[in-house]
Amino acid sequence: MSTYKKMLVAIDLTEEAPQVLNKATAMCSAQGAELLLVHIVEPVGYAYGGDIPMDLSELQDQLDKAAKEQLGKYGEEYGIPQVNQIVSVGRPESEIHRLANDHEVDLIIVGSHGRKGFQLLLGSTANGVLHGTECDVLAIRIR
Amino acid sequence: MSTYKKMLVAIDLTEEAPQVLNKATAMCSAQGAELLLVHIVEPVGYAYGGDIPMDLSELQDQLDKAAKEQLGKYGEEYGIPQVNQIVSVGRPESEIHRLANDHEVDLIIVGSHGRKGFQLLLGSTANGVLHGTECDVLAIRIR
Numbered sequence: 001m002s003t004y005k006k007m008l009v010a011i012d013l014t015e016e017a018p019q020v021l022n023k024a025t026a027m028c029s030a031q032g033a034e035l036l037l038v039h040i041v042e043p044v045g046y047a048y049g050g051d052i053p054m055d056l057s058e059l060q061d062q063l064d065k066a067a068k069e070q071l072g073k074y075g076e077e078y079g080i081p082q083v084n085q086i087v088s089v090g091r092p093e094s095e096i097h098r099l100a101n102d103h104e105v106d107l108i109i110v111g112s113h114g115r116k117g118f119q120l121l122l123g124s125t126a127n128g129v130l131h132g133t134e135c136d137v138l139a140i141r142i143r
Numbered sequence: 144m145s146t147y148k149k150m151l152v153a154i155d156l157t158e159e160a161p162q163v164l165n166k167a168t169a170m171c172s173a174q175g176a177e178l179l180l181v182h183i184v185e186p187v188g189y190a191y192g193g194d195i196p197m198d199l200s201e202l203q204d205q206l207d208k209a210a211k212e213q214l215g216k217y218g219e220e221y222g223i224p225q226v227n228q229i230v231s232v233g234r235p236e237s238e239i240h241r242l243a244n245d246h247e248v249d250l251i252i253v254g255s256h257g258r259k260g261f262q263l264l265l266g267s268t269a270n271g272v273l274h275g276t277e278c279d280v281l282a283i284r285i286r
Contacts, residue, residue: 003169003170003173011241023146023279026146027146030173030174031173032148133284134284135284136166136281136282136284137278137281137282137284138280138281138282138284139279139280139281139282140279141276141277141278141279141280
């Protein structure tokens with residue numbers, strides 16, 4: 001019996017990513033599941049709280065492009081086809097939920113550190129991935 | 144590559160247990176892992192906050208016995224040998240950590256509902272399973 005058919009692994013682009021990807025790809029092979037590789041870019045406007053109006057779209061484009069390149073490298077290294085590599089802009093929790101629903105994912109995998117790890121799972125309020133998701137969640141402990 | 148060698152599934156003894164056990168045993172088969180079946184009984188004293196001194200040890204014994212019987216039934220149903228069935232008395236979070244360490248578990252599996260589910264994962268403070276554990280945690284969404 002295959003427990004999971006489609007997994008979504010959400011990574012940040014730090015040194016923790018390979019640890020998460022090693023386990024995620026091994027889990028996928030063991031279960032014969034499909035794997036979506038996801039990175040969420042937060043809108044630049046969220047980080048920039050200044051009063052002076054600025055056009056941040058070019059900066060945002062650069063960030064998206066860099067994220068896509070980096071995710072593409074991981075995808076190549078771990079044998080995840082380009083069509084399953086997704087860079088999305090938004091609030092990480094809600095974007096992960098949206099993607100998991102849209103793609104009918106049955107397991108979300110995240111690392112235990114950083115902005116996109118346990119913190120994201122728990123959420124600053126009751127809005128973390130763990131609360132809002134319809135599917136199972138695997139938290140990989142980063143060492 | 145086998146990602147996990149030893150899994151610990153912590154269940155309460157409600158109707159959510161079979162949902163958790165179905166996935167846990169399927170995961171174990173897929174990974175060729177060993178499975179520990181765990182239920183934590185909370186000390187009766189924790190629940191009884193009265194001022195009048197009472198001997199609760201007999202009640203506690205009865206609870207332990209009932210829990211062991213119920214866990215034994217699940218163990219039989221899901222093919223988990225008796226030596227891998229553990230009923231332990233204590234605070235669920237700390238007992239799960241202790242057992243996971245003692246038995247060198249690399250994946251803890253819990254359900255998403257109830258006192259021993261996500262609530263336990265998160266903890267009332269920063270002491271939930273998710274914070275204190277050294278291993279990965281899989282949260283099964285109960286439907």
